[in-house]
Amino acid sequence: MELSYLEEVVVEATIKLLRRAATEIPPDVMNALKNALRMETHELAKRQLELIIKNCEIASKENVPICQDTGLICFFVRVGDEFPIKANLYQLLEKAVRKATKTIPLRPNAVHPITGINTGDNVGRYAPVVETELVPGDSLEIKVMLKGGGSEYPSRLYVLKPSRALEVLPKAVLTAIAKRAAFSCPPIIVGIGLGSTVDMALRLARRALMRPLGQRNEDSMIAELEEKLLKMINRLGIGTMGLGGDITALDVKIEWAHRHPASFPLGIVLQCWALRKASCTIRPDGSYRLGW
Template structure:
């Protein structure tokens, strides 16, 4: 369905993200539910029921509707680049009352909440450029409970990939039930401190079940997944086989003296949605 009005498009994008989970996440939760028993299974069953109810009633599945994080890949020839930041901000304000969203942005100095989910640097927008005239926007509403479990490790290069695995597994096991497991763990390896954490967050945009194209990285993703799930933390930290639904790694070249590892955790409500704005001003939420 093609429609006009970019702000309206971004509100539709936010509505979809907050009220419907992507199929890859639902499928992973269903698979986990079929493997679990006891309290772990009871919790996954009610999580799946909640997903259904939220979708049917058009309500946010979780009351923590998050901080809105946008990832924009903009075609350099798009006529809609100018004013896009303002449209995104206006859409977030509108969505706050229209969907509604919980007012979540707080001034870190005064402690005041403007009540519209915007503020300094927020909504957070990560920009990327591409050829062509389409603009792709993905939104990742990010809840506080899972975001609080983000970590940065500046490892010694001699620790190698084994050191990376050990660091991530330790941190996720330490996090226990706090980030609402079963989670998706995003990991950024390399770059500098900022890039490692940024890549870790961007890794969450990849569908659950999709492996990194580099075989060694894909193997590391599998090993970390198995190792965390062997811990027995389980759904909500109350025991079980499924602590993570998936682990995604992104990499960047590093300084010879550094091995930065960023971790960003996403709760089971791995909410994300993508839209495209075409050069003629029409848009589609995918």
């Protein structure tokens, strides 16, 4: 496939994006980890947080992946309706993933569900995961998240009775976390999706994880719920890696959608402390800027 200049730029920028996500902890996450270390009183938790912070510093300095599980690669793409590349974008993302897997290197994590055979390059059926949105304008925004396997283990979907949903919601969230958060490398970040169809609730929960830590939902009712849940979760005593401690979650993020009157889907997607994400915006002239 002969690539145009702009297509080359998309591949190059995506590789840089993947490298940044795999090897550099985002500043909001580093701040949250340092705050957690300041507030933590349990010795084992403090010792592990210190090691986690040191690990991030080494990874960034030596340009190696923070964690060996470089995850299933998830892209969130916003395509401006005047940006020249459209359907071909999927192929370009795949090309970038293949190259990045070799050069960074990333761990090949795309495995056939029945045979267990690894494709070897992180590209396969619906891998990488790509969520696309069409937006006005002429640029292309690509965000990436490397979603580790262990952190998916405790994720849950509940369909609550609408008449009792708001009373039951804290219990569903707290129980899921109390029982299984230790498997997903706490201090965790909790993504919650409220409403819509069941699949959309989980998608919202995953998308919620991309919002900067410390930033509340713009809807004050939702923001209040985020804060309330965060306080409750941090009273569970799970601590770093589930060995006991004051800080179990770095943040709680909720996204919502209107729901059917008869159902109240609640999606919970947990994220390990190593929230690896990065973003970039590409202009039609081929200039681009990396961000978080």
